[in-house]
Amino acid sequence: xxxxxxxxxxxxxxxxxxxxxxxxxxxxxxxxxxxxxxxxxxxxxxxxxxxxxxxxxxxxxxxxxxxxxxxxxxxxxxxxxxxxxxxxxxxxxxxxxxxxxxxxxxxxxxxxxxxxxx
Numbered sequence: 001x002x003x004x005x006x007x008x009x010x011x012x013x014x015x016x017x018x019x020x021x022x023x024x025x026x027x028x029x030x031x032x033x034x035x036x037x038x039x040x041x042x043x044x045x046x047x048x049x050x051x052x053x054x055x056x057x058x059x060x061x062x063x064x065x066x067x068x069x070x071x072x073x074x075x076x077x078x079x080x081x082x083x084x085x086x087x088x089x090x091x092x093x094x095x096x097x098x099x100x101x102x103x104x105x106x107x108x109x110x111x112x113x114x115x116x117x118x
Contacts (some may be wrong), residue, residue, distance in 0.1 A: 002027040006097040008034055017096045017108035026117060028098070033090035038097075039107070040087030046097070049084075050104035054082055057094050057106060064091045 005021065007014035021028050029096040038046075047054050055074065059065055062117050070092075073083060098105040098113070105113060 001101060002029060004029055004031060004097075004099040006031050006033045006038065006090075006093070006095060006099070008032070008095050011095060013108050016110075017098070017113070020108070020110060020113060021098075024117065033053065033093055033095055033097075035090075037090035038093060040071070040083040043086050043093070044083050046099060046104045049102075050106065052078055052104075052106060057086060058082075059092055059094045062091055064089055100114045 003021075003026065005018065007030060009015075009032060014100070043057060050056075052054070052118055058070065060071070065071075065100060070085075077085070093096060094106050096105075103116060104118060
């Protein structure tokens with residue numbers, strides 16, 4: 001099985017995750033999250049599949065998140081509005097993302113990836 005790996009190549013965490021995938025011989029297709037932003041529909045599917053709260057998909061440490069004052073604005077937004085917003089800019093999306101048939105990993109935590117991917 002091959003995975004979809006969404007990354008921002010200059011991101012050091014993404015680089016570590018990519019290296020981890022290669023070292024563990026896990027096949028993946030890379031997608032530049034800024035150049036090919038995930039759509040609101042893709043994100044909705046991944047959020048549902050992951051079982052995680054939608055807030056986990058936001059890059060809360062990013063400049064775009066901070067410049068848009070999303071910490072204060074998100075609680076008042078509907079899930080549809082949040083997904084639509086996420087679908088406008090890949091820099092708002094937490095990275096890396098690893099998407100598989102029954103798997104959605106948000107961010108890179110080596111222990112979690114090891115447990116889920118072996």
